Amino acid sequence: MNTAKLTDVVAGIIWRDGRFLAVDRPEGKAMAGWWEFPGGKVNEGETYGQALARELHEELGITPTEFDYWREKVHAYEHATVRLRFYHVRVFLGEPRGLEGQRLKWLSPHEPPNVPFLPADEEVLAQLARL
Numbered sequence: 199m200n201t202a203k204l205t206d207v208v209a210g211i212i213w214r215d216g217r218f219l220a221v222d223r224p225e226g227k228a229m230a231g232w233w234e235f236p237g238g239k240v241n242e243g244e245t246y247g248q249a250l251a252r253e254l255h256e257e258l259g260i261t262p263t264e265f266d267y268w269r270e271k272v273h274a275y276e277h278a279t280v281r282l283r284f285y286h287v288r289v290f291l292g293e294p295r296g297l298e299g300q301r302l303k304w305l306s307p308h309e310p311p312n313v314p315f316l317p318a319d320e321e322v323l324a325q326l327a328r329l
């Protein structure tokens with residue numbers, strides 16, 4: 199694995215009433231049509247927490263106020279290897295909206311998602327179901 203090309207990504211598992219928020223990747227993005235946890239690439243000079251707050255604000259218009267780091271997942275796609283850092287977001291301000299044209303779904307961790315999640319997320323979903 200070429201770690202020189204590792205892309206740091208943060209993603210939020212945003213909880214409400216026992217469900218978490220899934221979004222799809224809109225047309226025009228790499229891997230459009232796949233579903234994921236909201237988030238994105240960490241910018242230079244940013245902490246992970248700052249990156250998470252910025253991405254959730256840009257993509258959903260919410261401000262996370264209580265979140266905890268959960269786990270990491272490294273996955274090699276053809277175009278890049280990503281290091282995903284997942285955070286449980288328990289409290290946030292605002293009502294999530296798909297500001298980049300994403301569709302939103304609140305999913306139970308104990309039911310099959312019935313939408314195609316990005317390959318890196320499959321094992322993460324399986325672990326969520328066991329929490």
Ligand SMILES: Nc1nc2c([nH]c(=O)n2[C@H]2C[C@H](O)[C@@H](COP(=O)(O)OP(=O)(O)OP(=O)(O)O)O2)c(=O)[nH]1
Nearest residue numbers: 207208209234235236237238239280282316318319
């Ligand atoms: N946000 C997010 N990205 C994921 C997940 N699983 C997964 O493999 N990825 C990958 C897809 C992308 O290669 C990368 C995230 O990059 P991105 O394109 O969404 O980054 P971004 O939001 O900063 O978007 P952009 O400004 O670069 O368009 O991580 C996930 O659950 N959430």
Ligand SMILES: [Mg+2]
Nearest residue numbers: 236237238239
């Ligand atoms: Mg993103």
